[in-house]
Amino acid sequence: MNTTALLVLDVLLVFSLLSLAAAALATRDARRSVILFMAFGLVLAVAWARLLAPDVALAEAAIGAGLSGALLLAAVREQPRRALSGDTKPIHSRNDAGLKVTLQWTVTLFCVALAAILAWALTQAFDSASKDALAQAVSANLAASGVSNPVTAVLLNFRAYDTLLELAVLLTAVLGIFALGPARSGYRSAGPVFDGLTRWLVPVLILAAGYLLWVGAHAPGGAFQAGATLAAAGVVLRLAGQRTIGLPQGHTLHIVIAAGVAMFLVVGLSLLVLGRPFLGYPPALAGGLILLIECAAMLAIAATLVLAFLGGRPQPPSVNPAGAKPGALSISMLRSRSREFPSDTDSHNAESCRGFNEEKNRC
Amino acid sequence: MLTAHWLYGMAGCLIVALGLRTALLHAALLQRLIGINVMGAGVFLVLIAVAYRGPGLAPDPVPHALVLTGIVVAVSATALALALARRLAAERDHG
Numbered sequence: 001m002n003t004t005a006l007l008v009l010d011v012l013l014v015f016s017l018l019s020l021a022a023a024a025l026a027t028r029d030a031r032r033s034v035i036l037f038m039a040f041g042l043v044l045a046v047a048w049a050r051l052l053a054p055d056v057a058l059a060e061a062a063i064g065a066g067l068s069g070a071l072l073l074a075a076v077r078e079q080p081r082r083a084l085s086g087d088t089k090p091i092h093s094r095n096d097a098g099l100k101v102t103l104q105w106t107v108t109l110f111c112v113a114l115a116a117i118l119a120w121a122l123t124q125a126f127d128s129a130s131k132d133a134l135a136q137a138v139s140a141n142l143a144a145s146g147v148s149n150p151v152t153a154v155l156l157n158f159r160a161y162d163t164l165l166e167l168a169v170l171l172t173a174v175l176g177i178f179a180l181g182p183a184r185s186g187y188r189s190a191g192p193v194f195d196g197l198t199r200w201l202v203p204v205l206i207l208a209a210g211y212l213l214w215v216g217a218h219a220p221g222g223a224f225q226a227g228a229t230l231a232a233a234g235v236v237l238r239l240a241g242q243r244t245i246g247l248p249q250g251h252t253l254h255i256v257i258a259a260g261v262a263m264f265l266v267v268g269l270s271l272l273v274l275g276r277p278f279l280g281y282p283p284a285l286a287g288g289l290i291l292l293i294e295c296a297a298m299l300a301i302a303a304t305l306v307l308a309f310l311g312g313r314p315q316p317p318s319v320n321p322a323g324a325k326p327g328a329l330s331i332s333m334l335r336s337r338s339r340e341f342p343s344d345t346d347s348h349n350a351e352s353c354r355g356f357n358e359e360k361n362r363c
Numbered sequence: 364m365l366t367a368h369w370l371y372g373m374a375g376c377l378i379v380a381l382g383l384r385t386a387l388l389h390a391a392l393l394q395r396l397i398g399i400n401v402m403g404a405g406v407f408l409v410l411i412a413v414a415y416r417g418p419g420l421a422p423d424p425v426p427h428a429l430v431l432t433g434i435v436v437a438v439s440a441t442a443l444a445l446a447l448a449r450r451l452a453a454e455r456d457h458g
Binding site: 006007010011014017018021022024025030033034037040041044047048050051052053055056059060063064067068071072075076078103104107108111112114115116118119122125126131132134135138139150151153154155159162163166169170173174176177180181222224301304305308309311312 | 441446
């Protein structure tokens with residue numbers, strides 16, 4: 001592609017990004033804000049593909065736009081409109097109008113100043129003579145990393161500590177979500193069209209997750225993208241009215257959630273016992289060990305993201321509708337048409353049990 | 364000096380400022396959360412712009428890995444914040 005065409009693409013993408021961000025933040029309607037934010041995430045993914053960051057583009061499309069959007073939409077749907085949309089009076093309405101304007105201008109000026117400082121720092125980074133030092137270190141050691149995709153090499157080998165701690169952050173977040181209350185009640189079972197789509201989509205998503213995990217060693221992909229794709233399968237099943245959505249129950253679920261951190265620690269500590277540094281893989285075994293950790297990480301990430309979408313501790317199996325096997329991804333569960341109400345007393349349940357289609361018509 | 368660097372990098376700076384302004388000024392929890400997420404996306408855009416080396420050249424993989432980590436941490440933080448908001452709303456309703 002010649003430079004003029006690229007420049008036109010760049011200008012269009014940047015313009016779309018800025019206007020979508022501004023629109024998402026300016027609108028008073030929470031639902032519209034979330035949908036514009038998802039559109040922003042998708043354009044961002046295109047921009048990153050343009051900037052030769054396909055790994056990040058995949059993750060942004062699946063997680064930043066897809067799953068964040070699903071989480072936010074579920075929250076919009078559940079909570080009463082007054083609590084989330086701009087109907088509420090701003091915090092500073094108690095004060096007089098002059099103070100409010102002053103506050104707004106102060107914050108705006110602060111943000112403009114921050115953007116200016118960031119832009120200045122950015123020009124320094126662009127001009128820096130040593131900016132290629134890390135990239136050169138990565139390419140010099142790539143052969144010994146066990147994988148040929150440099151991003152996977154950085155994530156799972158050179159900076160494996162960061163990824164271990166990132167999985168610990170995920171684990172902490174899911175424990176926090178568990179502690180805050182029970183999961184949302186399920187959606188009403190889907191109609192025949194969505195039901196049919198689900199039956200095709202879920203196996204394709206699971207297959208795509210396996211592919212992304214495997215291909216991450218030498219091409220764009222990896223545990224994060226694969227985990228997000230697997231979680232998307234869970235979200236689709238949830239929207240189709242499933243309750244257990246393929247998640248294991250009880251202790252098995254706890255093991256799956258902790259699997260990423262646990263596998264990292266087992267590998268790291270075993271290497272320590274064998275006289276190597278913590279997470280310092282021997283080059284001959286690096287590829288296998290990375291794949292092992294990535295498999296566990298994918299399952300943990302997928303389970304975490306699905307639990308995040310459920311919004312709380314899953315209900316015990318006894319609440320499941322009769323005949324449904326807990327944890328099984330069976331087609332018969334997709335076919336069940338019963339409208340499901342859990343037995344807990346959360347006052348939002350009546351609100352959130354309204355069917356997805358019904359909801360779409362309402363708005 | 365690359366044009367793409369500048370375009371995307373400066374757009375990233377602006378998006379950070381836009382998101383931060385909403386996160387600080389907006390009253391509604393959900394829109395504050397979206398503001399924080401937009402702000403994070405701006406930071407990621409700046410990092411990816413820094414990693415870019417021009418057409419046909421391999422970009423720096425280290426910022427890419429940082430952003431990948433950041434995206435996952437951002438979604439888990441958002442999920443925790445939404446769970447907190449949900450609990451807050453439930454506490455308010457029950458008195």
